[in-house]
Amino acid sequence: MRVMLITNPFATFTTAEGRDALANTLDSRFAVDVEHTTHRGHAGELGTRAVNEGYDAVVVHGGDGSVNEVANGMLGAPDSPAPDPATLPALGVVPGGSANVFARALGISRDPLTATAQLMELLDAGARRSISLGHALNRWFLFTAGMGTDAIVIRRMEELRHAGRRATAGLYLRVTLGAFFRPQVTPPTFTVEVPDRGPVDGVRFGFVSNTGPWTYLGSRPIRTNPRTDFDTGLGVFAATSMSVPRNLRLGSKLLRGADPTASHVYRDDDVEWVRFHSDEPADFQMDGDYLGRFTDIEFGNRRGVLDVVAPPEAG
Structure with a gap:
C-alpha cells in the first residue's frame, strides 16, 4: 500500500520528534512518502498530487485546516464533476491541531499515538468509510461553517496566534465569552433560508454543520445539531439574539449535552441547501479558517463524496 503522509510542522500540537516517530511507524508497514507543508495552500497541492500519482491513502498529521486543504485538493472544486x-x-488523520474536530467526529482518538495505531489497523484491513461533505464559496467543508459571532471569534483567535499566543481550549473559551460580554465588533444581522419554510430574519450568528459536534471544549463535544452526522444532509443553527442571559442559558445546555433549544434559536437537520444573506458584509469562517466578510453565501451538500480511513461509525 502506498501512503502519502502530509505533516504540518506549524500545527499547534506537533513536534519534530512526533512527526519522525509517526513516519517511521507507518513506514514499518507501508510504502510511505513524507511531505511537509511549507506554505498556505501547500496541503491542497499535495492532495491533488496524491490523486494524480495513484496513492492508496493520504494521512494528514495536522489540524482541521490542513485536513480541509487536502480534501479540497483531492476532490477539486464542488462546481466540477465529482470523482x-x-x-x-x-x-x-492523525490529530495535530488544537481542536481536531473532524478526526474526533470520525471516532479517531485525539492522542496521536493511539490514533496512529487505529489508522494502521484500519489501513491493514482496507477499511474505508464514505461520508458526505458540505460546500460553500466553491469550497468543501468537513464539519462546520459559520457567519457572525463565531467567525469573529475565529478571526480574533487567528490574530492572537499570529501574535504568538498558543491556541488552547481556555483561550478559545475566553475569546468566545469576550465576544458576548465585551464585543469589539457587533456583527450585522442576516437572513437564513432553508427549503420549504419562510426566511428567518434578524439572525446574529449562525452555523451550518456537516456533522454533530460543532466543536470540542477539551474532551467535551459541543453539539449544536445532535441529529446531523456524516450520513445526513446539513444541519442549521441560527440565533436571533446576542443577549448575554439568553445565550448563557443556551451555552449551559450545549456544555451539558442537553438538546440546545431556545426561543431565539432556529434549528433544522438533514437539509439539502441553506442560504445566508446580509445587507452588510459579515464575518465568515469554514472549518475554523477565517475567510473574510460576505453578504451572500449558499451552502450545499453532497452525499458519499469522500472515503475516509475511519471506523464504520464514530466511537
Whole structure:
C-alpha cells in the first residue's frame, strides 16, 4: 500500500520528534512518502498530487485546516464533476491541531499515538468509510461553517496566534465569552433560508454543520445539531439574539449535552441547501479558517463524496 503522509510542522500540537516517530511507524508497514507543508495552500497541492500519482491513502498529521486543504485538493472544486470516491486515495488523520474536530467526529482518538495505531489497523484491513461533505464559496467543508459571532471569534483567535499566543481550549473559551460580554465588533444581522419554510430574519450568528459536534471544549463535544452526522444532509443553527442571559442559558445546555433549544434559536437537520444573506458584509469562517466578510453565501451538500480511513461509525 502506498501512503502519502502530509505533516504540518506549524500545527499547534506537533513536534519534530512526533512527526519522525509517526513516519517511521507507518513506514514499518507501508510504502510511505513524507511531505511537509511549507506554505498556505501547500496541503491542497499535495492532495491533488496524491490523486494524480495513484496513492492508496493520504494521512494528514495536522489540524482541521490542513485536513480541509487536502480534501479540497483531492476532490477539486464542488462546481466540477465529482470523482468516484473509490478511485481516490482514502483520507486518514492523525490529530495535530488544537481542536481536531473532524478526526474526533470520525471516532479517531485525539492522542496521536493511539490514533496512529487505529489508522494502521484500519489501513491493514482496507477499511474505508464514505461520508458526505458540505460546500460553500466553491469550497468543501468537513464539519462546520459559520457567519457572525463565531467567525469573529475565529478571526480574533487567528490574530492572537499570529501574535504568538498558543491556541488552547481556555483561550478559545475566553475569546468566545469576550465576544458576548465585551464585543469589539457587533456583527450585522442576516437572513437564513432553508427549503420549504419562510426566511428567518434578524439572525446574529449562525452555523451550518456537516456533522454533530460543532466543536470540542477539551474532551467535551459541543453539539449544536445532535441529529446531523456524516450520513445526513446539513444541519442549521441560527440565533436571533446576542443577549448575554439568553445565550448563557443556551451555552449551559450545549456544555451539558442537553438538546440546545431556545426561543431565539432556529434549528433544522438533514437539509439539502441553506442560504445566508446580509445587507452588510459579515464575518465568515469554514472549518475554523477565517475567510473574510460576505453578504451572500449558499451552502450545499453532497452525499458519499469522500472515503475516509475511519471506523464504520464514530466511537
